[in-house]
Every structure is written in C-alpha cells, then in structure tokens.
Amino acid sequence: MPSSQTAAVDEHIARQEARLAGSSSHWIRWDRGLAWSFLPSSPLGTAAVLFAADRLLRLPSAELLSELGRITGQIPGRDHKRWEKTWRVFQDDASPEVRAHITQAVPALFPSPRRRVLPVNVWTRHRVIPSLLPVHLDQHHSFGPEEIPQELPEPWVRVFHNGPDLTTTAVARRFRRTLAIQLVQAASGMDAQQAADYLGVPPGTDLLDGERTQTDEQVATDGTAELREGLTRLAEHLASQPHHHRIDYRLRRQHLATWHLSNDAFEELHRLLVAATNGLRLPTPPARLHDALSAIIWRRVTGSEYCLAPCFRPPFSPTSRRADATTVEIRLARRIEQAPPRSPYRTILPALEQHAHGLITSCEQAISHRP
Structure with missing residues (x-):
C-alpha cells in the first residue's frame, strides 16, 4: 500500500491490538470491530487496505499463488478468535477462483468440504461423466479459465476428436460438460468441483456422486491415453x-x-411470428415461447446450456421448477434454432441474432470500462 497511507492502517491495528488484549472471551462478538473482516474506521486506512487487496487480486495466477504463500505463512489456525469470522466470510462469499487460490496457499486451514447433493433433476439427470474427471492435463497452457464456456462449441469438440462429424446426443452433452471442467482445471489448477463452480454449474451439484453407467465405463476403459491426447490437442488449439x-x-x-428478455422485446418478436403465420394462432403459449426465446439469446451470448439460463431460476421462475433437456421450453428452443426454411420460427432467427449481438456489445463495453 502507499507509504502515505500506512500510518492510518498501523493506527487501526494498534487500536485493535489494545482492545484485543482486554478481551477475555474465547471468541469476538461480531459488532466489536476486532476481527480482521472489519476495515479501518478512517477513510484513509480503508482506502489503503482496499488498494492492497486490489493489487493482490490483479496478479497473474502464478504470482498470486506465490505471494499468498509468502504472506499467509504466519496465519493462525481456524480456531483463533480474531480470524474465525474471516474464514467464514471467505468460505461463504469469496469467488470460486479466489477460494481455489487461498486453499492451495494454506491447505491446512481447509479440510475437505462435505459433499453436497441436489435433487437429480435440478440441473439434468446425467450431469457429467465422473469416470473421465481424473483424466486431466498439467497446468501449462496460456489460455485463461474465463475463456471456457459452460458448454463447449461443436468445433471445439471436433478438434478434440480430430475431425469427425458429431451428433449432439445426451452423452455428447455430458461429454462437453466434462471437457469444459477439465479445460478450466488445465488453465487454473482448480479441482473438478471448483472448476464446475467457476463455470456456473448450479451450486450444490456434486459432480463426483453421479451414477456411472455402462457407457461411462466403456469410455474410460483403456482410453486414458486417447483422452489425454484429445484434451491436449484441444488445449493447444485454444x-x-x-x-x-x-x-x-x-x-x-x-x-x-x-438477464431476461423484456416484455416489450418479446412482444415485438411475437408480432413477427404472428405475421409469419398469416394471423393464425401459434401452437405455443406465449409464456413458454417467452422463456424459450430468452434461453436462446442468453445461450448464444454466454456459450452455455439452455437449462442454466436465468429465465428458469428465481426471480423469474419458482425455486422448485424443473429445467433439463426434457423441459418443454428447452425442447421448443432447440426446435426454433433448428427450424427448417419454411417454418415461421425461421423468420425470427435474424431478430434473435440481433438481440444477441446487442448483448455482446454491452458485455464488451463492460469489459472495456473495468478499472
């Protein structure tokens, strides 16, 4: 931190140490301001701490790990009263990549978490291929984990398979998810669950507890070298x-x-569809069509799966709503994107692409304005 601001931080620490010495209880009440999760009371001291944190988080992954290892060498255990709240805040609120870096820097402080299991249809019944997750690469590739989408595009999967045409089946979708997780691991050093969290897989999905089908075992048997070769080829391509x-x-x-397609935007798309059917009533209820179009646009922009779109989650949808490959709106979304030339759905595809392009422009502006 700037030397002109260190005095304010030193004053804050000294004040805390004096109050801590007079605290006889084993733990610190949350409102006493003694835990490290509290910033200095002076604006100058707070600015200094935030400046130091910002500089630390901007370091490249390798430098960040090295620096964390250096500065965390003297951290007390989890039961230290001054640090206890800090670790709880860290585990509840830190981003997946920061959690991964900290747990690697001070592994003794973080025992293996309890396994978390969601109802089988919360994401989709067959989430990944668990038997393939142990096949991974060394961390030596120059692409970043942020460059990996939730669902790998078909050209990427063709690179992995070295060229053959592919059909998107349920197994192929699971295979794409698994490859995406492995690529994030190759770029960051995260474990499989941390990589899935980073990709935005629904919180609580336990990747390693999925049922292993005969297909999984057949893919994994004697195929480790081929899998590693394909994964290496894809990583080098990226x-x-x-x-x-x-x-x-x-x-x-x-x-x-x-994000969710606004009512005004949906009404305009709906009018285009009605005009394409010469005024005939569409067979799809507007509410379902609205969600399907939202999922299509969101998927095109984020490189994700339909079933993970915000329109299928709160606040746009009930908590208990099921969203997987068999959901009516998701089947409709696929039908719209694969519409034949004479289908009325074909008439709105350019408008959907226009919406997607507008959102991409918005995202690029957000990137360019990052501090």
Missing part, C-alpha cells in the same frame, strides 16, 4: 488462438446473470 478472437465467457455470464 492456446494458439489470437487474443482478439478470445472471449471472456465468465464476464458475460456475470454481466447477464439476471
């Missing part, structure tokens, strides 16, 4: 892309985390 062609998918997901 690393070779020019920087101006790379996309920050994570920022797009964050920027559009609560």
Whole structure:
C-alpha cells in the first residue's frame, strides 16, 4: 500500500491490538470491530487496505499463488478468535477462483468440504461423466479459465476428436460438460468441483456422486491415453488462438446473470411470428415461447446450456421448477434454432441474432470500462 497511507492502517491495528488484549472471551462478538473482516474506521486506512487487496487480486495466477504463500505463512489456525469470522466470510462469499487460490496457499486451514447433493433433476439427470474427471492435463497452457464456456462449441469438440462429424446426443452433452471442467482445471489448477463452480454449474451439484453407467465405463476403459491426447490437442488449439478472437465467457455470464428478455422485446418478436403465420394462432403459449426465446439469446451470448439460463431460476421462475433437456421450453428452443426454411420460427432467427449481438456489445463495453 502507499507509504502515505500506512500510518492510518498501523493506527487501526494498534487500536485493535489494545482492545484485543482486554478481551477475555474465547471468541469476538461480531459488532466489536476486532476481527480482521472489519476495515479501518478512517477513510484513509480503508482506502489503503482496499488498494492492497486490489493489487493482490490483479496478479497473474502464478504470482498470486506465490505471494499468498509468502504472506499467509504466519496465519493462525481456524480456531483463533480474531480470524474465525474471516474464514467464514471467505468460505461463504469469496469467488470460486479466489477460494481455489487461498486453499492451495494454506491447505491446512481447509479440510475437505462435505459433499453436497441436489435433487437429480435440478440441473439434468446425467450431469457429467465422473469416470473421465481424473483424466486431466498439467497446468501449462496460456489460455485463461474465463475463456471456457459452460458448454463447449461443436468445433471445439471436433478438434478434440480430430475431425469427425458429431451428433449432439445426451452423452455428447455430458461429454462437453466434462471437457469444459477439465479445460478450466488445465488453465487454473482448480479441482473438478471448483472448476464446475467457476463455470456456473448450479451450486450444490456434486459432480463426483453421479451414477456411472455402462457407457461411462466403456469410455474410460483403456482410453486414458486417447483422452489425454484429445484434451491436449484441444488445449493447444485454444492456446494458439489470437487474443482478439478470445472471449471472456465468465464476464458475460456475470454481466447477464439476471438477464431476461423484456416484455416489450418479446412482444415485438411475437408480432413477427404472428405475421409469419398469416394471423393464425401459434401452437405455443406465449409464456413458454417467452422463456424459450430468452434461453436462446442468453445461450448464444454466454456459450452455455439452455437449462442454466436465468429465465428458469428465481426471480423469474419458482425455486422448485424443473429445467433439463426434457423441459418443454428447452425442447421448443432447440426446435426454433433448428427450424427448417419454411417454418415461421425461421423468420425470427435474424431478430434473435440481433438481440444477441446487442448483448455482446454491452458485455464488451463492460469489459472495456473495468478499472
């Protein structure tokens, strides 16, 4: 931190130490201001702490890990009363990548978390292919984890398979998810669950507790070398892309985390569809069509799966709502995007692309204005 501001921080620490010495209780009440989670009371001291934190978080991954290892070497255990709240705040509120860096720097402070399981249909019944997760790369590729979308595009999967045409089946979708997790691991050093959290997979989804089908075992049997070769080929392909062609998918997901097609925009698209049917009533209820169009646009911008779109989650949808490959709105979204030339749905595809382009421009502006 700037030397002109250190005096304010030193004063804050000295005041805390004096109050701490007079505290006889084993733990600190949240409102006493003694835990490290409290910032200095003076604006200058607060600015100094935030400046130091910002500089630390801007370091490249390798430097950040090295610096964290250096400055956390003397941190007391989890039961230290002054640090206890700090660790709770960290575990509840820190981003997945920061959690991954801290737990690597001071692993003794973080025992393995309890396994978390969601109802089987919260995301989709077959989430990933657990038997493939142990097959991963060393961390030596120059692309960033933010450049990996939730669902790998078909051209990327073709690179992995070295060229053959592919059909998007349920198993292929699970395979894409698994590859996305492994690419994030290759770029960041996170474990599988941390990589899934980073990608925005629904919180609580336990990747390693999925049922292993015969298909999983067949894929994994004697295929480790082939899988590693394909994953290496794909990672090298991504690393070779020019920087101006790379996309920050994570920022797009964050920027559009609560995005939903507005009522006015939907009404305009609905009028286009009605006109294309010569005034005949559409077979799809407007509410379902609204969600399907929202999911299509969001997916095109963020490189994600339909079923993870915000329109299927609160506040736009009830907590208990099921969203997976069999959901009516998701089947409708696929039907719209694959509409044949004479389908009325075909007439709105350019308008959907226009909406997606506008959101992409908004995301790029958000990136350019980041401090």
